[in-house]
Amino acid sequence: MLELLxxxxxxxxxxxxxxxxxxxxxxxxxxxxxxxxxxxxxxxALGITLVKSAWHWPTFETAFDVYFANRFNSAExxxxxxxxxxxxxxxxxxxxxxxxxxxxxIDGGLDVPSSEELAxxxxxxxxxxxxxxxxxxxxxxxxRYAGVEPGRPVGGTYYLYRTLRKLDLDAVLERLMxxxxxxxxxxxxxxxxxxxxEYQFRIDELRKxxxxxxxxxxxxxxxxxxxxxxxxxxxxEDIEVMHATREELAMLHRALRPLSRKLAAKLVxxxxxxxxxxxxxxxxxxxxxxxxxxxxxxxxxxxxxxxxEIVVLADISGSVASFARFTLHLVYAISSQFxxxxxxxxxxxxxxxxxxxxxxxxxxESVARISTEADVSWIDGHSxxxxxxxxxxxxxxxxxxxxxxxxxxxxxxxxxxxxHAEVLADLKRRARHVxxxxxxxxxxxxxGDSAISAYxxxxxxxxxxxxxxxxxxxxxxxx
Amino acid sequence: MSQVSxxxxxxxxxxxxxxxxxxEVAEGLQRTGYLPNTAIASVVYLADRLSKPVLVEGPAGxxxxxxxxxxxELTGSxxxxxxxxEGLDESKALYEWNYRKQLLRIQAGxxxxxxxxxxxxxxxxxxxxxxxxxxxxxxxxxxxxxxxSDPVVLLIDEVDRVELETEALLLEVxxxxxxxxxxxxxxxxxxxxxxxLTSNNTxxxxxxxxxxxxxxxxxxxxxxxxxxxxxxxxxxxxxxxAEQVARIVRSVRGLDLRKLPSVSETLDWARTLVVLGxxxxxxxxxxxxxxxxxxxxxxxxxxxxxxxxTANEAFAKQPLQKH
Numbered sequence: 001m002l003e004l005l006x007x008x009x010x011x012x013x014x015x016x017x018x019x020x021x022x023x024x025x026x027x028x029x030x031x032x033x034x035x036x037x038x039x040x041x042x043x044x045a046l047g048i049t050l051v052k053s054a055w056h057w058p059t060f061e062t063a064f065d066v067y068f069a070n071r072f073n074s075a076e077x078x079x080x081x082x083x084x085x086x087x088x089x090x091x092x093x094x095x096x097x098x099x100x101x102x103x104x105x106i107d108g109g110l111d112v113p114s115s116e117e118l119a120x121x122x123x124x125x126x127x128x129x130x131x132x133x134x135x136x137x138x139x140x141x142x143x144r145y146a147g148v149e150p151g152r153p154v155g156g157t158y159y160l161y162r163t164l165r166k167l168d169l170d171a172v173l174e175r176l177m178x179x180x181x182x183x184x185x186x187x188x189x190x191x192x193x194x195x196x197x198e199y200q201f202r203i204d205e206l207r208k209x210x211x212x213x214x215x216x217x218x219x220x221x222x223x224x225x226x227x228x229x230x231x232x233x234x235x236x237e238d239i240e241v242m243h244a245t246r247e248e249l250a251m252l253h254r255a256l257r258p259l260s261r262k263l264a265a266k267l268v269x270x271x272x273x274x275x276x277x278x279x280x281x282x283x284x285x286x287x288x289x290x291x292x293x294x295x296x297x298x299x300x301x302x303x304x305x306x307x308x309e310i311v312v313l314a315d316i317s318g319s320v321a322s323f324a325r326f327t328l329h330l331v332y333a334i335s336s337q338f339x340x341x342x343x344x345x346x347x348x349x350x351x352x353x354x355x356x357x358x359x360x361x362x363x364x365e366s367v368a369r370i371s372t373e374a375d376v377s378w379i380d381g382h383s384x385x386x387x388x389x390x391x392x393x394x395x396x397x398x399x400x401x402x403x404x405x406x407x408x409x410x411x412x413x414x415x416x417x418x419x420h421a422e423v424l425a426d427l428k429r430r431a432r433h434v435x436x437x438x439x440x441x442x443x444x445x446x447x448g449d450s451a452i453s454a455y456x457x458x459x460x461x462x463x464x465x466x467x468x469x470x471x472x473x474x475x476x477x478x479x
Numbered sequence: 480m481s482q483v484s485x486x487x488x489x490x491x492x493x494x495x496x497x498x499x500x501x502x503e504v505a506e507g508l509q510r511t512g513y514l515p516n517t518a519i520a521s522v523v524y525l526a527d528r529l530s531k532p533v534l535v536e537g538p539a540g541x542x543x544x545x546x547x548x549x550x551x552e553l554t555g556s557x558x559x560x561x562x563x564x565e566g567l568d569e570s571k572a573l574y575e576w577n578y579r580k581q582l583l584r585i586q587a588g589x590x591x592x593x594x595x596x597x598x599x600x601x602x603x604x605x606x607x608x609x610x611x612x613x614x615x616x617x618x619x620x621x622x623x624x625x626x627x628s629d630p631v632v633l634l635i636d637e638v639d640r641v642e643l644e645t646e647a648l649l650l651e652v653x654x655x656x657x658x659x660x661x662x663x664x665x666x667x668x669x670x671x672x673x674x675x676l677t678s679n680n681t682x683x684x685x686x687x688x689x690x691x692x693x694x695x696x697x698x699x700x701x702x703x704x705x706x707x708x709x710x711x712x713x714x715x716x717x718x719x720x721a722e723q724v725a726r727i728v729r730s731v732r733g734l735d736l737r738k739l740p741s742v743s744e745t746l747d748w749a750r751t752l753v754v755l756g757x758x759x760x761x762x763x764x765x766x767x768x769x770x771x772x773x774x775x776x777x778x779x780x781x782x783x784x785x786x787x788x789t790a791n792e793a794f795a796k797q798p799l800q801k802h
Contacts, residue, residue, distance in 0.1 A: 022690050026529060033528045034501065034521065041501055044521035052689040054536060054680075054696040190727075190762050193786050197730045201702075253735070258680060265681045362737055362777050 001036060002028060005046075008067045011228045012050060015059050016238065023050055039068070055237065055255065065215055066228045115166075118144065122167060122206075126176060129202050131209070138206070138213040141167055146214060150221050156214045163210055169203050237469040241323045242411075242439045249322060255468060256326060257364075260333030263476055277301035308405045308432070308478070312343040313350070313392065315410030316370060317383045323439040323465070324409045325367045330475055331407070332363040342399065345370050346388040349378035352396070383413060385451065386420035393423045397430070405433040405478065408459075411440045412452040419451045424458040436462040437474065497527045497554055497673075504553075513542070513549035514707050522695040523550055523673075532653045532674035534638075534689065537697035539679055540741025544636060546697075547675040551632035556673070559627070560634045561620035563641045572648055573658055575617045581610040611662040621652050624672045631672040638688075639678040646685050649676075654691045700742065702729055708742060713749045723760050724749045727786070728772070734785055736778040748772045762787045 009024050027049040034045045043064055051060045118140055125133040142148070145166040146159040176199045181187055218227050237255070239248045283299035291297070312331060314324035328343060335341045335357075342354045351374045356366045378387060400406060406427060428434045436459045438445065438452060445452045456462045465471045498504045505520035515523075523546075526533045535543045551558040561572060569575075588606060618626065624633040635649065652658060656668035676692065678684060700708060706725040710716060716724075724745065732739050740748075748771045757764050766787055773779045 018686070020690055026531070026693070029529055030525050033525060040517045041521055044501075044518040045525060047518065048522050048525060048693045048695060052534075052692075052694045054698075057696065188762055189788050190760075190765060190786055194723075194726050194730060197733065198726065201729075257737075262680070262682055360777070362775075364735060364737075365777070 001031065004067065005031065007225065008046075008063065009050065011063050011067065011225070012060065015063060015228075017051065017056050017059060019050055023052075026050075042068070058251075063228055065212060066219055067224045115144070119167075123172060123175070126172065126199065126202050126206065127179075129205075131205070134206050134209045135213070138210040141210060142213050142217065148214070148217055148221070156211070156218050156227075159214045160207075160211055163214070164207065169206075173199055173203060238467050240439075240441075240466050241326060241468070241471075242319055242466070244322065252326065252468065253364075256329055257333075259468060259472060260330050263330070263472060264334045264336070266476065307337060307339045309401070309403045310338045310341045310405055310407060310478075311400065311431075312341065312407045312409065313388070314343065314345050315347070315383055315385075316345045316374070316376060317347040317381070320409070320411050320439055321371070325370075326468070327407075327409050327437065327465070327471060327475075328357075328370075329363045329367050330471060332357050332366070334475065339403070344392065344396075345374045345376050346383075346392075347376045347378075347381055348384035348387055349376050350388045350391050351375045382415045383410070384417045385410065385412060385414045385455075386418040386423075389420050389423040389427075393427060397427070400427055400430045402430070402432055404431045405435065406431045407478075408434070408436045408455075409439075410436075411438055411450065412436070412445075412455060413449050414451040416449050419454040421454045421458060424455055428458045433460045434458060435460060435474075435478070437465040437471075438462060439465055441466060498524050500524065507553045508549055511549045511552045512711055513545060514704060514711060515546075516700070516704060518695060519546065519697065522693055526673055526693055529693070530656075530671050532676060532692045533695055534676045534678065534684070534692035535695045535697060536678045536680050538699065538739065538741060540743040541697045541699060542742060543677040543697055544634065547632055547634040547677075550673060550675070554630060554632065554673070556630035556632045557627065558632050558634060559620050559624045559672075560636060563635060563637045563639075565640055565642065567641050567645055569648060571619055572621050572645075573619050573652075574622045574660060575619065576611070577615045577617050581615050584610050584615070613663070616660075616663070621649075622658050622666065624674075625652065625656060625658055625666055625668045627672070628669055630670060633672045633674045635674070635676040637679060638676045639681050639684060643685060646688050650687060650691065653688070699732055699739065702726065705729070705742065705745060709745060709749045712746050713753060716749055716753050717758065720752060720758065720760070721749065724752070727760065727765065730786060731772065731782050734782060736773065736781060737775050738773070738778060740772045744772050744774075 005024075005028060009019050009027070012019050027046055030045040030049045031042065034041045036042050046064065047057070047060055051057055118137070121133070121140070122137045125137045141163050142159070145163045147162060148159055173196075177192075177196060180195050180199075182191075215227070239252060241252065244252060277300050280299045280301045284295050284297075287297050287299055288295040310331060312328060314328055315321075316324050324345070331341060331343075341357070342352065343357065344350050345353045353366075353370050353374050356369050356373060357363065360366050360369075378384070378391075424434070436452070436455060440450070442464050444450065452462060463470070463474050465474060498507070501517070501520045501524040504524045505515050505517075508515045508520065508523070522533055525531070535546065537543055548558060550556075585606065588602075620633070624631050638646070638649070653674065656671055658666045660666060676688075699705075702725050705728065706721050709721040709724055710718065713721070728740055728745050728748075748768060751768055751771050752760065752764070755764075755768075766783055769779050769782055773782060
């Protein structure tokens with residue numbers, strides 16, 4: 001067990017969790033006290049001692065599932081026990097009878113149900129929400145549809161996709177909704193929504209069960225260490241915003257709100273306890289008279305940290321759109337740290353979007369409205385930084401003053417248009433600072449149509465901002 | 480291996496563990512009206528077995544502080560609470576010398592001795608020893624918890640509010656259960672207190688602090704647990720209504736809101752419904768009482784739009800909201 005734990009800790013460290021030796025020892029002491037045949041308690045004990053941040057929990061869960069997947073097979077509840085207690089309605093009865101007559105063969109895997117029988121079983125599992133039954137469905141569905149090929153070094157996402165496509169859960173959801181509909185009267189919005197959420201929740205549950213089942217087989221096939229390596233997930237801070245999948249984006253979105261709150265609190269604290277001002281020469285000399293001219297007690301000016309004015313130019317075309325959204329969200333969440341924030345969105349045309357943020361007190365909603373309400377296309381809807389700069393300079397040049405920090409968000413992929421870097425040079429002369437945040441990895445800068453080095457000489461800094469960690473750091477330095 | 484903790488710390492041996500298993504903790508907490516999940520029960524059990532403090536994080540209103548109170552009730556311990564705030568210092572958290580009393584003692588000495596004679600220097604050391612004795616010590620929560628001879632649960636609430644530097648004050652207490660007072664020496668715990676720290680996560684706590692603690696994240700409860708909580712804490716609620724409340728709250732939490740409803744707000748809402756004599760929630764009732772569950776107007780509007788509009792509109796919005 002201790003060896004298994006060491007391997008597990010090793011895996012957590014490779015996945016980026018800071019597990020110290022003390023924590024390793026604590027975990028070893030903890031499993032001494034809990035019944036290790038109880039999956040839930042073991043998981044809790046390890047989580048409590050090894051994971052010290054809620055952000056790391058998903059990583060921990062995945063690793064735990066892999067490392068301890070095959071230790072608890074005997075502890076899983078027997079499917080049939082649950083069946084008798086569960087209320088089964090409608091045509092679910094076919095599944096039930098099938099299960100009765102085939103219970104003996106379940107683990108042997110010899111007697112695989114036909115696809116019709118499996119569909120009935122699936123339906124039944126979702127109607128009852130019975131986890132035991134879901135496991136049975138998952139086991140058979142994976143056997144039947146996933147087509148797991150031994151020895152292939154994959155993470156299982158493909159198998160999951162194949163299984164889910166065959167099960168066609170969306171159609172099942174609609175069928176469930178039809179059956180649940182009350183007869184004789186229309187459904188109220190609330191009822192429908194609650195029923196849908198309930199079934200959606202069960203379907204998500206089933207999806208997790210199937211994922212766990214696939215993972216279990218892959219572990220059997222290739223061993224925990226190899227699999228853990230191929231499904232390692234980065235923690236939300238390290239997800240690359242540009243290449244995030246939809247689920248990862250949702251995760252980032254959730255992480256953003258507490259992050260911006262934390263950032264705001266930190267900045268307020270820093271402003272309050274900030275450094276002392278410059279030496280006040282006159283007051284120091286005046287003070288030194290009482291000590292016979294020796295400046296024993298230096299006086300300092302009260303610091304008056306000026307709050308910067310921010311102008312954000314955000315590229316909201318295709319691939320960098322989500323990056324722009326996250327940055328705008330973050331900037332507005334801490335807008336109390338700035339005298340004024342103005343924001344502009346562009347693709348090849350440019351439009352001011354400040355009003356969207358002023359009308360609504362929730363930055364998340366304003367950001368969502370940008371893509372529908374801002375007028376940002378000029379010709380073809382491909383990024384044109386040069387044209388954008390020219391138009392911006394024509395219309396809003398005068399709003400850039402010596403107190404303004406200009407923030408440009410984008411990958412500088414100009415689609416081979418003219419760069420018009422001289423416009424940026426002019427803006428740079430007017431503004432206090434010009435920063436460029438580029439969501440691309442530094443290696444890709446200047447490859448293809450990226451014109452970042454044409455603009456770089458006219459920026460105070462060009463910053464690589466691939467993930468939330470880098471973004472947060474930049475924003476906290478800005479304020 | 481199970482005796483390591485007490486021996487390591489040089490503490491009196493033979494202190495019986497408070498609980499036999501996580502199961503026992505869970506049942507005990509249930510009796511006090513707190514419904515724990517596996518993680519919560521395990522953390523309390525292990526905190527006792529490993530003699531480690533527990534750091535509890537999670538959204539506001541999910542029962543972090545209540546957990547400490549319930550554990551105190553369960554173990555029949557006294558709850559000592561240290562509320563953290565910005566600017567908290569040693570003299571408020573650990574101990575302070577009662578300098579008024581010390582002054583009085585010095586003045587009284589002068590009067591009683593009658594005069595400041597030549598022997599004053601000789602008695603100075605006596606006097607110093609005298610005025611820096613326990614009699615003149617004002618104990619603050621941390622020291623009090625350490626010195627107490629009764630069983631104690633120490634709750635350090637909202638630890639994320641103190642500055643990073645002040646956190647260091649806590650470290651000695653948390654890892655060794657002792658407090659060093661320069662004039663008196665080191666005060667060690669006679670009985671190990673159960674320590675809970677709560678944090679609302681407004682800033683990242685230091686690694687040093689986290690390493691010394693067991694970590695528990697209390698999230699919003701799942702459907703079954705929330706339903707059970709509502710039924711335990713709201714007298715007179717029917718099972719059906721409790722289920723409806725829990726289901727609606729779960730759907731509301733699925734939306735993208737500025738502030739998600741916490742358990743305490745769920746309970747407020749359930750109580751209101753009971754007082755209003757509602758037996759089943761329909762769109763009208765929900766619309767009228769949503770402001771108890773949600774605290775921002777924009778959130779209320781959004782929830783009403785998502786949950787209470789007619790089927791067709793809601794259906795049309797489905798794909799958008801999924802994204």
